[in-house]
Amino acid sequence: MMKPILDAHIHFDLYPSDERERMIASFADEGIQGVITVSNHLPSCKENLRLQQHAPSMIFPAYGYHPEQELPSPQDERELFQWIREHHTGMAAIGEVGLPYYMRKEHESEGRPFELQPYIDLLERFVSLAAELNKPIVLHAVYEDAETVCDLLEKHRIQKAHFHWFKGSSDTLKRLEANGFSISVTPEVVYRDKIREIVRQYPLELLMVETDGPWPFDGPYAGKRTYPCMIRDAISAIAAIQERSLEETTTILYDNTCKFYNLSF
Numbered sequence: 001m002m003k004p005i006l007d008a009h010i011h012f013d014l015y016p017s018d019e020r021e022r023m024i025a026s027f028a029d030e031g032i033q034g035v036i037t038v039s040n041h042l043p044s045c046k047e048n049l050r051l052q053q054h055a056p057s058m059i060f061p062a063y064g065y066h067p068e069q070e071l072p073s074p075q076d077e078r079e080l081f082q083w084i085r086e087h088h089t090g091m092a093a094i095g096e097v098g099l100p101y102y103m104r105k106e107h108e109s110e111g112r113p114f115e116l117q118p119y120i121d122l123l124e125r126f127v128s129l130a131a132e133l134n135k136p137i138v139l140h141a142v143y144e145d146a147e148t149v150c151d152l153l154e155k156h157r158i159q160k161a162h163f164h165w166f167k168g169s170s171d172t173l174k175r176l177e178a179n180g181f182s183i184s185v186t187p188e189v190v191y192r193d194k195i196r197e198i199v200r201q202y203p204l205e206l207l208m209v210e211t212d213g214p215w216p217f218d219g220p221y222a223g224k225r226t227y228p229c230m231i232r233d234a235i236s237a238i239a240a241i242q243e244r245s246l247e248e249t250t251t252i253l254y255d256n257t258c259k260f261y262n263l264s265f
C-alpha cells in the first residue's frame with residue numbers, strides 16, 4: 001500500500017482559519033498524514049501551538065523567527081526564547097530560522113547598507129538553543145548563505161539540520177551531504193531545471209518534500225492556491241529523476257520525515 005504524505009515545511013498559521021478547517025478536514029481523504037508548520041515570530045508560534053492543540057495528530061509545530069524581516073528587539077527576543085523553552089516538549093523543531101538573503105539583496109540593489117552580522121549572531125543563538133533542547137533545526141539559507149550557516153552548525157556540532165527549499169551550488173550540496181544534513185524540495189521540482197539537478201545530485205535518504213504554503217508556485221501551478229496535495233506531483237518527479245519506483249520513493253520520503261522530526265504514527 002502507498003504510504004501517506006507529510007508536508008515537511010508549511011506556514012499553516014498563514015492560511016485563513018476557515019481555509020485551515022477545510023484543509024484539515026480533507027487531509028485523510030487526500031492521503032496527507034500531517035504537516036510541519038514553521039513559525040515566523042512569537043505570535044506565529046502561539047498560533048501554531050493552538051493549531052497543534054486543535055489537531056494534535058496532524059499538526060507538528062516548529063518555533064523560531066523568520067530571517068527575512070527586521071530583527072526582533074532585545075525584549076522581543078528574550079520573550080520568544082523564554083516562550084520556546086517553556087513550550088519545547090511538543091515542539092517538532094526550531095524554525096524557521098536562518099539568514100536574510102532576499103532582504104539583503106534588495107537593500108544592496110537599492111544601494112542601502114545592510115548589516116548581516118546581527119542576523120548571524122541571532123541565528124547562532126537559535127543554533128545553540130536547538131543543541132540545548134536537543135531538537136532538529138529548520139533553516140532558510142538559500143544560495144551561498146548555506147555556507148555561513150554550515151559554519152555555525154559545524155561549530156555547535158548540530159546533526160539534525162533541514163535546509164528547506166535549498167537552491168545552492170553543487171559544492172555546498174556536497175558539504176551538506178558530508179554533514180548528513182537534509183534538504184527539501186517544493187513542487188518547483190516538477191518544472192524548474194535547477195531544482196531537478198539538485199535532486200539528481202542528492203541522496204534520496206536525505207530528501208524531504210514540502211510546499212512552503214501558502215507560497216504560490218509558477219509553471220503548472222500558476223494561479224493555483226498552494227496545498228499539501230501538490231506534493232504528490234513533486235514525489236512523482238523525484239521518483240522519475242532518481243529512477244526509482246513511485247512507491248519506494250513515497251515510502252523513503254515519508255520515513256525520512258518521520259525520522260528527522262521524531263514523528264510516530
Ligand SMILES: [Zn+2]
Nearest residue numbers: 009038096212
Ligand atoms: Zn518557509
